[in-house]
Amino acid sequence: MTSEEKQPRTRGLSTWTTRRWLRVGAAVSLVVLALLGTAGGWVLSRTQALSTDLVDVRSPALTTAIRLESAILNQETGIRGYGLTGTPEFIAPYEQGLTEQRASAADLAGLLRGDRAALADLEAVQDRVARWQEMIARPVAATPPGTPSPLAAARAADGKAAFDAVRVALSGQQERLRADLDRARDDLTATIALRNWVFSAIAVLIVVLTAFVFEGLRRGINQPLEQLGTDARTIAGGDFDHPITPTGPADLRHLSGEIDFMRRRLVRELAFSEEARLRLDAQAADLQRSNAELEQFAYVASHDLQEPLRKVSSFTQLLQRRYGGQLDARADQYIDFAVDGANRMQTLINDLLDFSRVGRLHNAHEEVDLDEVLERTLSSLSVGIEESGALVTHEPLPSLVADPTQMGMLWQNLIGNAVKFRRPDQAPEIHVTAAREGDLWRFTVTDNGIGIAPEYADKVFVIFQRLHTKDTYSGSGIGLAMCKKIVEFHGGTIAVDTTYRDGARITFTLAPRPPENPGPSTLPEASRSGPEQA
Structure with a gap:
């Protein structure tokens, strides 16, 4: 794949948000865990099946085949002893062998259901045993007791050949069953080894997956947040020109960009506020100076007005007392206006003096x-x-x-x-x-x-x-x-x-x-x- 083909995919991954990364990571983890769980389940099922087959089928089948062989050998021993001696006690092993043969054959047939080759071996054994029984065992057993059976001597060679064929069939059957047992053991051993490898691989993959998850969270979330927190603390410490470095998924980069935009706006606002504060301090100083000058002016003006006002008030009152009633009514009215105005001016000046003294003279x-x-x-x-x-x-x-x-x-x-x-x-x-x-x-x-x-x-x-x-x-x-x-x-x-x-x-x-x-x-x-x- 060329670099031009890789570039669009990189841009696509760069737009993934934290939520999308978490969703994809969780989905991949679940898929991997599901596959591992399926493999582990199959291995466990396979192990159980092989173990069951080995314990419940192969081993009992071989044991039953051996019992079948022992029952047939008992029949042969009893017939041979009865044919040579005519003693009735030899008939008992023969009859017991027949009973055990039927039971063992039935058990073996039940154990070997579905195994055509093993059932074929069982059928071959039964056919040859039946031929031997028909040729030798039943005729000899039917001979009256007390004397050796002439039929046993006459058919000794044929009986030996027939029973050798039985031995060959039994030997073949047991060899096949032993081979099946060994194969089942080998399969079980191999499956157990595979199971151990599978579960070891599952454990390793879970550890690796956990490490990837933690590393992804650290690099994708924790580290960007720590970087963002470090930048924020630096800015909060007074370094407002420190830029915010956008890292991590798209949403965290977007958050970093928003915080950096807020930082730049805060820098502008602080610059404007500082400029406004300087202007306000200057205006406050001017206002304070102006107020002080105004209060001083009010005090000085009102104080300096006291003397001329006292003269005006004194002479208008003197004029009122000396010439009141000697002039016409209009003149008396004018004099009254002058006296009243002088008195009101005196009151206003005194009040203004008291007002200007607040905070300046009265401050104890x-x-x-x-x-x-x-x-x-x-x-x-x-x-x-x-x-x-x-x-x-x-x-x-x-x-x-x-x-x-x-x-x-x-x-x-x-x-x-x-x-x-x-x-x-x-x-x-x-x-x-x-x-x-x-x-x-x-x-x-x-x-x-x-x-x-x-x-x-x-x-x-x-x-x-x-x-x-x-x-x-x-x-x-x-x-x-x-x-x-x-x-x-x-x-x-x-x-x-x-x-x-x-x-x-x-x-x-x-x-x-x-x-x-x-x-x-x-x-x-x-x-x-x-x-x-x-």
Whole structure:
């Protein structure tokens, strides 16, 4: 076969999958084992048949032939003694020999069924014995006892010749039976040797087949899987440029190709992720720097605005006190607008200063008992609480490692908002709870006030975002933004529970310990997309 003829078959075998190799290997193994089993069965059957023939036929046949010969010899001895002496005692061996002859002949005929040559020898023996009996034995036996038989002397030569013919026939029969017995023994010996060779060959072939199976599994499955595992461990160790070597059957090569494709895609994704991370780090650094600059700007701007604003506020108040009522009504209104605007600006600047100080000036973490902080907050808000008739209750609060000033600002803004945004016809009821959730504490501040519409649940945490006019509810709109900044600085989150409809419920989480790298203080940009509020 040429190499061009071998090449297509090689390509065909290269497309075989593990399942196909296993099926073909199992089929070939079963065929080989079936052939070996058939050969072994035939050898065993042959051995059994030869052994049965030797034990049950050939050996008994020779023994029976010898008994037949002994019975005929007894007849000849008895007839010869009776013919020479006329003594009746010699008739007994003759008659016993006749009985044994018939029994032995019948047994021998039964043993030699199907063996025409042996049956022919038996028939020849019986014919010659019958001729001798007819010529010598029966006539001599019929002679009266007491005197020698004259017929025995007269036919002595013919009797000897007839019985010699019997001897020849018996000898031929026994020689054939001995030859058959020897041949059966030789066949049995040869068959036993063949059986031993066959079963030895079966054992060797089973060992060889088992070795081939194990070697095939090792090379076709174990070795490719070990190579794949080695490559995978190399890649998992960080060498993502290490290629996957496809080996083994088609399906394992396909699996290796898929894993290598995944590796190449992972390399691309890692490269892209690394590039994105670098860009993100740069952006984070820029954002952190920008936030720091923005906070510094807010602090400096608000601090520097304090002095001119105090002058404007002082002189507008002085103008109001000195010239109030001396000018026309329009002038008094303008003066009132100026005084009110200066006061509002003063409040906004102070709130902005407080907002910028969170995480920058107030950053002294220590063990804080929130129960005590809340009690101090309620004491500072006692005037507003008494005027509104508010009822503030709380569950036992935990102790945390936090900044005590920021915790006070957090409770003051949350409780103050709950008191301020109350229903006109109902006294405020405020309840504070705390529950452990994994590594965090979750707190809730629930009131029965006017509530927060779900569409404004995110906007209320934006700095300077107001949902009502200053005439309806006072304030600068910085309270919840301050709470958000404080909570996030302590590693938590804050949100409005939009499922609560009987007022407002603010939920926030705090960590028992401060985060290792608290997020940079940020100054959220004021959103003007929401309603200025009515």
